Amino acid sequence: MLSIRINGESLDLEPGTKLQLEVSHPAFNSRELVGTYSYPIKAKLTPKNKRLINHLHRPERIGDLEKGFECELYNGDTFHKKGIFKFKISNGTIEGYILADNSGVANILSKTTLNDLFKDTTFQLGNNASEIKNNIAATWINFPKVPYVFPYVVNYIANSPERDENGVVITPVVSSMNPVYLSAETNSYEMRYGLAEPPTKSAYMQFPFFSLKYVVIECCKLLGYQAKGSWFSDPWLDRILIFNNVALPLIVSTIGTLKITAGDHLPQISIGKFFNALKNSFGIQILLDPETLTADFTPLKEALVSTSVEDFTTKTGHMKDLNSNEYSGLTIKPTFDSDDKMWSDSPPPIDVTGDPRDPIVREYNFNGGGETYELGTGPILMGTFRTDRDRADERTLLLPVVNQSCLIRDPLVAAGDMADETKHKFSLRFFTYYGMQPDSLGYYYPFASSGVTNYNNIRVGEYAMIYEGEFGLFKRWLEPWFEFQKNAKVAVFNMNLNGSEFTKKLLKLPKIILTDEGVKMRCILSRLSYEFPTYASAEMEVYTQSATPSRSAVPVNPPEYIPPVDGSVPVNPIIIYAILEIENHRRYNEGGLFDNRYKISGDIVIRFYSDRAGTKPFIANNLNVKYKMDHVNRINSYMSFSENRQVICNGSKVVLFSNYTFLMAYRYTKYQDYFSLLPSVGYNIITTRSNPSAPNIGPRPRY
Incomplete structure (x- = not known):
C-alpha cells in the first residue's frame, strides 16, 4: 500500500492510489539537473491532510501557488525513497507530485544562490596594509593550497585606458601588487619591491578569484552533502577560477583586520543552475543522494569505458524496441551575457581582439549542429596590454579582460557605478590560474587565462576554458559522450521489478543486459519508469553501441571487461x-x-x-x-x-x-x-x- 509520509505521518489517500515514477539520467538533459519525478495524484483535503501541508484555509479556497514539503515514500512499512511533495489545491482537492534524488535536491537548490550560501564564509587577509599586500602576493605562490588567488586582470571600464602615439592600448593592470621574482640562484620566489611595479593608481584595487574545486566541495558541505567522485582527482581542476567583479576595500590606508567574504565574490545564480552548468561544461555525471547525503561527480567519458558492469538479465524482460538514435548533432552555446550584460554593454576596444592563439567562438557546431546545448557558463576574453609608456622598463602582458563596471565594498567609495549592488549580478565564467609566468621582458607575474599558452606562446596547461580546438573543453571532456550518443541505438525493455534496491545502481554505470534472444548488450540507462508500490508496467530505455550475438549462454555474473586480445583500440577514447x-x-x-x-x-x-x-x-x-x-x-x-x-x-x-x-x-x-x-x-x-x-x-x- 502506498504511503506518503510528511514528518512521520501518512497523507490520507484513496484506497488503491498508485504513483507512476520516472527516473531520468541527468546526462541526457542539458537544461536542468533531472532525477526522479512522479505523475500527479489527487487526494482529498481532509483535516489531517490540511494539517500536514499546513493549509489552514477553507476547502473551497483555491491555492494556485505550489508549495513543497520533504516526504518519504513507503510500500506499507518498507521505505522506498526520500523526496519533495509538491502540490496545489483547487476545489477542495490536493493535486500533488513527487520529486526525488536529483530532482528533489535541485528543487531545493533553486531557492538558494551561490553567493548567499557563502555569505558567512570569511578569510582573514591581514591586519595592516603591509601584511595585506604580502598575503595577497603569497597567494600567487601558495594557490591552490589556499582557496583564492589575485592574478593580474585588466578592467579598462574601472580604469580608463590610454593610447600611445601608435594607437596601442596602455591600461593600468588591475589586481596587481609588487611582483614576485623567480630567483635563479635559490630557485625560489622572492619579493622585488623596486622592479617593474604597476601604476600606483591601480596597485590597490584587488579582485579575489575563488577555486572552482573549493567552491564545489564547500558548496556540498554547506548543504550537508559529502562531495566525491573521480572528477575531483583531476590536478587541473585545482587551478580553475570562478570569475568575480567585486573588489576588496581599498587598502592604501587600511587600518585593522581585512576579511574576504566568499559570498561577495561569487555569482548570484542558484545552486541548481551552478551544478547544471558544471554538468554541461565538463561532461560530469552528478548524482545527489539525499539518503546517504553524498554528491557524486564522475566524468561521463570515464563511465563510457568503465570496466564495472552488472548483469540485470533476471530483471530484464523482452526487448520491445531497438531504433537508431534520432541524432542530428549539437550546437554548443557558451553563455556570454546574462544579468551582467558584460559584452553587449561594454564591447572591447577595436584593437583588443583577444589572444589569437585562443580565439573564442560564440557557438560551436558538432556533427552539423542541431539541438542547442546551452552550457550555462563561458570563458574570459584575453588581450595583450602594455603597462606604462613612460617607464624605461615598460612591459607587455597577456591578461584576462574583465570588461565590466565593478563593485567595491568600501564606505569611502562614493555612490554610483562603483557602489551599485546591481553590478554584482555577474555571469558564471571560468578561467585557469597558471602560476608565475614571464612577460615580454622576462619578469614573472601571476598569470590567469582562458587558454593554455602564456605570453611567450609556451603551453602551460592541459585544457582551455574555451570549447573549440585541440585543448578546448569539448575535446578534453565532452566529445566522447557526444560521440557515444551519435552512434548509439536506443533500446526499450520491459522490466521485472520487485523492489527498489537497484534503481540507483542503474544510473551510475554501464550495464550488461541479456535479451531473450541471447544478445549481449552494454548499455547506459536513459530512463526508467514504473508503478509504485506494485512495480508494474516497468519499462527501461537504454543507449547502447554494442549488440553482439552470443554463441553460448552468458553467465549471470560476467567476467570483468578485458580489452580486445588483438590490441585494437576501442572507438570511444x-x-x-x-x-x-x-x-x-x-x-x-x-x-x-x-x-x-x-x-x-x-x-x-x-x-x-x-x-x-x-x-x-x-x-x-x-x-x-x-x-x-x-x-x-x-x-x-x-x-x-x-x-x-x-x-x-x-x-x-x-x-x-x-x-x-x-x-x-x-x-x-x-x-x-x-x-x-x-x-x-x-x-x-x-x-x-x-x-x-x-x-x-x-x-x-x-x-
Whole structure:
C-alpha cells in the first residue's frame, strides 16, 4: 500500500492510489539537473491532510501557488525513497507530485544562490596594509593550497585606458601588487619591491578569484552533502577560477583586520543552475543522494569505458524496441551575457581582439549542429596590454579582460557605478590560474587565462576554458559522450521489478543486459519508469553501441571487461595512466668553471596502467604512443617536435629510448629540454607521477 509520509505521518489517500515514477539520467538533459519525478495524484483535503501541508484555509479556497514539503515514500512499512511533495489545491482537492534524488535536491537548490550560501564564509587577509599586500602576493605562490588567488586582470571600464602615439592600448593592470621574482640562484620566489611595479593608481584595487574545486566541495558541505567522485582527482581542476567583479576595500590606508567574504565574490545564480552548468561544461555525471547525503561527480567519458558492469538479465524482460538514435548533432552555446550584460554593454576596444592563439567562438557546431546545448557558463576574453609608456622598463602582458563596471565594498567609495549592488549580478565564467609566468621582458607575474599558452606562446596547461580546438573543453571532456550518443541505438525493455534496491545502481554505470534472444548488450540507462508500490508496467530505455550475438549462454555474473586480445583500440577514447621514469641515469657537467650547465642521460621508461593507482597493467599488442620533445629557450621562443612509436603493452615496462641525453640548466643558461606524452586517436594518456630524480620527464613546468 502506498504511503506518503510528511514528518512521520501518512497523507490520507484513496484506497488503491498508485504513483507512476520516472527516473531520468541527468546526462541526457542539458537544461536542468533531472532525477526522479512522479505523475500527479489527487487526494482529498481532509483535516489531517490540511494539517500536514499546513493549509489552514477553507476547502473551497483555491491555492494556485505550489508549495513543497520533504516526504518519504513507503510500500506499507518498507521505505522506498526520500523526496519533495509538491502540490496545489483547487476545489477542495490536493493535486500533488513527487520529486526525488536529483530532482528533489535541485528543487531545493533553486531557492538558494551561490553567493548567499557563502555569505558567512570569511578569510582573514591581514591586519595592516603591509601584511595585506604580502598575503595577497603569497597567494600567487601558495594557490591552490589556499582557496583564492589575485592574478593580474585588466578592467579598462574601472580604469580608463590610454593610447600611445601608435594607437596601442596602455591600461593600468588591475589586481596587481609588487611582483614576485623567480630567483635563479635559490630557485625560489622572492619579493622585488623596486622592479617593474604597476601604476600606483591601480596597485590597490584587488579582485579575489575563488577555486572552482573549493567552491564545489564547500558548496556540498554547506548543504550537508559529502562531495566525491573521480572528477575531483583531476590536478587541473585545482587551478580553475570562478570569475568575480567585486573588489576588496581599498587598502592604501587600511587600518585593522581585512576579511574576504566568499559570498561577495561569487555569482548570484542558484545552486541548481551552478551544478547544471558544471554538468554541461565538463561532461560530469552528478548524482545527489539525499539518503546517504553524498554528491557524486564522475566524468561521463570515464563511465563510457568503465570496466564495472552488472548483469540485470533476471530483471530484464523482452526487448520491445531497438531504433537508431534520432541524432542530428549539437550546437554548443557558451553563455556570454546574462544579468551582467558584460559584452553587449561594454564591447572591447577595436584593437583588443583577444589572444589569437585562443580565439573564442560564440557557438560551436558538432556533427552539423542541431539541438542547442546551452552550457550555462563561458570563458574570459584575453588581450595583450602594455603597462606604462613612460617607464624605461615598460612591459607587455597577456591578461584576462574583465570588461565590466565593478563593485567595491568600501564606505569611502562614493555612490554610483562603483557602489551599485546591481553590478554584482555577474555571469558564471571560468578561467585557469597558471602560476608565475614571464612577460615580454622576462619578469614573472601571476598569470590567469582562458587558454593554455602564456605570453611567450609556451603551453602551460592541459585544457582551455574555451570549447573549440585541440585543448578546448569539448575535446578534453565532452566529445566522447557526444560521440557515444551519435552512434548509439536506443533500446526499450520491459522490466521485472520487485523492489527498489537497484534503481540507483542503474544510473551510475554501464550495464550488461541479456535479451531473450541471447544478445549481449552494454548499455547506459536513459530512463526508467514504473508503478509504485506494485512495480508494474516497468519499462527501461537504454543507449547502447554494442549488440553482439552470443554463441553460448552468458553467465549471470560476467567476467570483468578485458580489452580486445588483438590490441585494437576501442572507438570511444579510453584513459591510460602512465608512469614515466629515467632509469640508469647519470648527471655530468657541460660548461666551464663559471657555467653550471649539466646534462642527464638515461633510459626513458614507461609503465602503462588501466587505473590511476597503478595496480592494473594496461594490455595491448599494438599501442601507438605519441610523444613530444620541447627545447625551451626562455629568452625568445622554443622548438618542439613530436613523433609516434608502436609499442607492446604486456604488463612490463616499455623502454622508449635507451641512453637518451637531456640538456638542462638552472642558473646562467636559458635552455632546457622536456619530454612528455600526448593524447592520440582512441585514447588519452594521463601521467600520474614520475621519478623525482628525473625533473624533465613530463610536461614543461609552470613557473
